[in-house]
Amino acid sequence: MGAVVAFYVATVGLLAPLMACVGVGLFWGKKEYPFAGAFVTVLVTSVTTPALVFETLVTTELDNRMLADIAGATVLALLVCGLACALVLRLCGQPVRKLLPTACVPNAGNLGLPVSHLAFGDVGLSAAVAFFAINSFIQHTVGVRLLPGTSGTAGGWKSPVLIASAAAVAVRAAGLPMPGWILESAHLLGSLTVPLMLLSLGHALALIPSSGLKLGAGVAALRLSAGLASGLAAAGMLGLSADLAGVLVLQMAMPCAVVSYMYSRRYTDMGDTSAGAVLVSTVAFLALAPLLLWLAAGPRG
Numbered sequence: 356m357g358a359v360v361a362f363y364v365a366t367v368g369l370l371a372p373l374m375a376c377v378g379v380g381l382f383w384g385k386k387e388y389p390f391a392g393a394f395v396t397v398l399v400t401s402v403t404t405p406a407l408v409f410e411t412l413v414t415t416e417l418d419n420r421m422l423a424d425i426a427g428a429t430v431l432a433l434l435v436c437g438l439a440c441a442l443v444l445r446l447c448g449q450p451v452r453k454l455l456p457t458a459c460v461p462n463a464g465n466l467g468l469p470v471s472h473l474a475f476g477d478v479g480l481s482a483a484v485a486f487f488a489i490n491s492f493i494q495h496t497v498g499v500r501l502l503p504g505t506s507g508t509a510g511g512w513k514s515p516v517l518i519a520s521a522a523a524v525a526v527r528a529a530g531l532p533m534p535g536w537i538l539e540s541a542h543l544l545g546s547l548t549v550p551l552m553l554l555s556l557g558h559a560l561a562l563i564p565s566s567g568l569k570l571g572a573g574v575a576a577l578r579l580s581a582g583l584a585s586g587l588a589a590a591g592m593l594g595l596s597a598d599l600a601g602v603l604v605l606q607m608a609m610p611c612a613v614v615s616y617m618y619s620r621r622y623t624d625m626g627d628t629s630a631g632a633v634l635v636s637t638v639a640f641l642a643l644a645p646l647l648l649w650l651a652a653g654p655r656g
Contacts, residue, residue, distance in 0.1 A: 370644055373469050376550055377641075380557020390558050399551050404464070405519035407545030408484050410538055412523035415481035419527060425482045425599055428589050429489045432607050433459065436585035443577055449570075453623040456498040457616065457632050458577045461609035463487040465556040466640070469549045470609075471602050474648050482602040488520040494612065502622040559613045560637060563630040571631020575611060578636050582607040583647075601651040608647050610636035 383390055412422070440458040444451045461467065464487055471483035495514060526533060586607030590600035611633045620626030640647070 367645055370470075370473070370641070373466070373473075373553055374641060376553035377557035377560075380554040380559075381561045382557075383554070384558040384561025392555065392558065395551055395555050399548060399555070401515045403544050403548040403551065405515040406541040407468075407548045408488055408516055409519040409523045410541035410545050411481055411484045412488075412520065413526055413533055414538065415484075416478060417481045421596075421599065422481075422485050424593065424595060425485045425603065426489055428593050428595055428599070428603050429486045429606075430493075431593065432585045432589035432603060433490065433493060435588055436581050436607065439581045439585060440577055443581070447573070450623075450625065452501050452503050453619070453625045454574055454628065455501055456494070457611050457619055457625075457629045458574050458581070460494045460498055460612050460615055461490065461578070461582055461607055462556075462612040462637070463490040463606050463609055465552040465613065466637075467606045467609045469553065470644065470648070471605055472549075474605060474651060475598055475602055478598055479602050482599055483606060485520075486602065486606045488516055490606075491516050494614065498615070499618055499622075502618060556613060556637075560634060563616065563634055564627055565631060565634060567625075567627030567629070567631035568635065569631070570628045571633075572635045574628065574632035575634075575636035575639060578611050578632065579608060579639060579643075582609065605647065605651040608640070608651075610640040 415422070417425075437455065437459045441451050441455055444454055444458065463483070467487060468480065468483050472480040475482070492514060525531075583604065586604035589607075590603050595603060611629070613633055616626065616629040616633045619629035623629075
């Protein structure tokens, strides 16, 4: 019991920098200080995140087989989670297509990358980046096409994150040496990603309306519980190593993605419910994060 308490306290300390960044963004939004949200979004999605993905996948200590394992596990976990969430939403009489992306897709960027890095180090970051790249592609293609009244967007196939992932895979497969200046440039740009993501997450949470909290809380509970169960199931079915299984479980247990709320607000009449789900699931995750980290990583040392 003492080891669990010690791990919990230590994890709170590890999460403090992340929560501080989110808190700054939240404070900034509440005070209505100038915030170039569109600029930050474009910069993160088009420049810094692709740089992080490319540099991490090219230089990671994980071999190609392990990267393929986490990629396959990501697809399987998201599929299992999607089916489970669709079934629960149907049984509860809720609009499946309108709420499924919010309930199914985890926030693998804003919180997933830094938390996995804290829990598992560089290996965890590499596996989380692979998860994030696939999750992001599915979110912006299949996830959007699920929403009624839209045929989806064409941007998913041209996503800079997907292009960077494909380029990194090609470099690794061909065994091409990368000039030091390219890797250093990618590292410098990529290092901006996590702070910008956390600041923008806090700012977005400050502006999200809370009118859909009641139903949103139910969707939030579904996101966290189904995500956790799906991660455990996929890791068990594929027999992943302890670290890869931990990263997968942790990523799948992330709160609702902020971008799901943005798509929901744009294409459906469930924007407030999606907003409530993002708010509740994020607060719940931050409160439960030490316990989830203990479950995923276990007391170490």
